[in-house]
Amino acid sequence: MNPTTPTTPTAPVAEGDGEKTTAKKAVTDTAGTKDSAEHRDEAATESGAAADRAADADLDLDGGQDLDAEFEEPGKESSGLGVAAAAVVSAGLGVVTLSGGWTSRVAAERETLLGQMKTASGGSAAQQISEIYGDAWHATALVNGLFGLVALLVGVFVLVRPAFGRPSAHPQAGWVRAVATAGIVLGVLGVLIAVCMYFDLIVALPTAPAAPAAGS
Template identity: 45%
Template sequence: METTKPPTVTDAETESGTEPAQEKPGTPAAETAADLEVVDETDYEVIGDGAGDDEEDDALAAEPAAPSAASAIVTGAAAVAGAALALSSLTGTWLSNVVSQRQGLIGQIKTSSGTAKQQIAAGYGTPWHAIALVNGIFAVVALIVCGGVLLHPASRARAARGHWSQALAWGGVVLAFIGLLIAGAMWFDVFADLPKVPAS
């Protein structure tokens, strides 16, 4: 029995320029070659599945925007001013002294011919209350300024980092609150009553 051998490409055929027969469509070799051609023709680059990018975008969106240099300067200066006003409400200012002396002089002029009780009230009580009023106003202004610093968006963004303006503003709030309490006690004569003339 004779066996037939598959046709082979001879050197003569190669030299003559004839090509071997191509694979018929549908064969495994042809399908593999077609897949390779499709992959080669497709020009794209896969960077990631997109999940990591979404997480990074969410993290960037969650982070607060960095405050500008101008807002940092404004809030810092306001914190210093508020703390100074709060300290002034405790120690008093030249303005409170001037107002007190003026009220005492006015009281003495009005009650020059009045009774001793009226003269004491005008000469000591009115100036005392004037000091309490001025110190109370300073305390209220300090509370407003320091509260504005604490509630400012740029300042709240730096609160997590423990910025010095936050600590100074909180200190100003505490001092202003104490100063307001002291001014109220002075106004209502809690610390000391007016001198009284003994009955004759």
């Protein structure tokens, strides 16, 4: 008989090792899945934090703009009120320029008093006319002309102010521009009339009659 070759028994450890290897792979896969989930959670958390920061920044920006608007509103209101008042002042000064005022009357009376004092000790008729009446009329024309010049400058300031500021932030009402224009027109007329009166172009001073000859 042929001798029987002893067979090496298969070690059952191989199946155990396979099961252990499979278990290790399962654990590794589970760990990888957990890591991926953790990474996703961290990314989501970071995205949420970034969104919160952006929202806070927008809120701060809007709040700052609101505060700026609140602080700017009184300035805008006062600026519009000041421009409207300046337009009314321009028109009022223009009316004073043409009609005269208390200031011009005082200046005229002062010049009249000075003329009377100068001619009290004697003087020709031409000198009395010039000192008492001419100087008073010229003083009236000068004061009225100054009022007209101020009215003109204030009206021009009201009309040209939006060109140097922010027209969108400080819009002018139509009546403000109309009143300022009226002040400019009245100021120009007042200045022209005052100049003509000061230089005796419209109404000249009367001339004294010539003294009669001694033999006549």
